[in-house]
Amino acid sequence: MNGATQYSKQFIAGKWQEGSSQQTIVNRNPFTGDIIQTIVCASVDDVNQAYEAAKSVQKDWEATTPAHKQDILNRVIDGMIRRRDEIVKWLVEEGGSTLAKANIEWQATIYTLREAATFPYRVSGKILPSNVPGRENRVYRSAKGVVAVIGPWNFPLVLAMRSIAPAIATGNTVVVKPASETPVTAGLLIASLFEEAGLPAGVLNVVVGKGSEIGDPFVSHPIPSLISFTGSTEVGRHVAEIAGRYLKDVALELGGNNVLIVLDDAHIERAAEAAAVGKFLHQGQICMALNRIIVDDSIYDDFLDLFLHKVGQLGVGDPWSESTMIGPLINHEQVTRIERDVEQSVRMGAHCVLKGSVEGNVMHPTVLTEVTNDMPVAQNEIFGPVAPILRAKDESEAITIANDSMYGLSGSVFSSSLERAVHVAKQIQTGMIHVNDQSVNEEAHVAFGGEKSSGVGRFGGEWALDKFTTVKWVSVLQNYAEYPFFAKG
Structure with missing residues (x-):
């Protein structure tokens, strides 16, 4: 059973099964509008079944050797390489990705898996000194337990795998709720890759369903200890509110209003290309897309x-088409x-200096000049092919404009002086920023x-290792303690 037939089912406890909801999700090609598949949604009962399956095998999975965990991840990489054409096809047809x-x-996604494959050997503890004579302080690191992952539709494969692979590598089990717009590439295809790699049943589960039916129960369920969500700030706030009510940890990567600051000494053509x-x-x-392009007034027109x-x-x-850079919106x-x-x-x-036409879900580029920070295209995350260009009278004003946003995800600075660019970059309130490159x-x-409103926590490398594990302090006293409250004898 392959392709759209297999991917019209839920993946729970190692089995492909029909959802038990009365609702369905119609998966459409955003460019042609054609129906790819219709999926019977998961119900709350299906969600519970998935969490119970994950919980039942978590301790056994955590106890497997680092070599075994690494071997599974390497086999997923092999599957990614062998099935590249299939994966690219799904990304194009389901999510409207261009070939590029x-x-x-x-x-x-390959790089994400390769990094995660190192994690089984990096789950390490520490022995720390003590101020108490004869005591040894040990810090052990272990898996969080069951991790819930809510995947997005824009970069569905890599952004879902960014949580799934590190979680599995560090001994957790996982339940995924992929975006309804991309149920295959944000979940079901990933389940297929891990199943093919020999991952034990129950370690990874995927439930496809409507947020209105299973969204809140997916987060509030008592089993998962960590909720990993990638998506809009509005939905992320709601996820965080529910998780906070139940004292669950969160990893949230949310919206952005990212700037490109072009200083007066920048290489203008390189900045324009970026x-x-x-x-x-x-x-x-x-x-991470550029939302506001802030240009020094002296070079604005050029x-x-x-x-x-x-x-x-x-x-x-x-x-x-290999020549296409801008495809359909979702x-x-x-x-x-x-x-x-x-x-x-x-x-x-x-001023609309370039007005893009609309053909179906395809929007041609629109460029707006004389934009100010109080306008909707500067305040809101556009998430589309519209480029607002703002003026700044100098470096100081550019920094002020950049920071005048509730978001702080990514950004970039262009200057012929690297140290000047770094000096500016350090003043921008954002989690990531790039010198002489795009965002x-x-x-x-x-x-x-x-x-700010762009998220909580960090993914990637040692930061992901910290997020998907927890630590426990175990102190070991070589001799019994003497308490002053009791008579000796």
């Missing part, structure tokens, strides 16, 4: 001319939302996460 973006995501890529890769549907020239070279349309609701923000911003004084960057061994 799909291949970038496939490679990033701006075009950082803004329009995957149609701007990336949490930058704009070059930027418009670069944008004009980007292919738009069919995601299967659904037409996103088109409507973005058009509304653009129209309101223009009414507030923004969409991720490396599996480096801390990934945001500040």
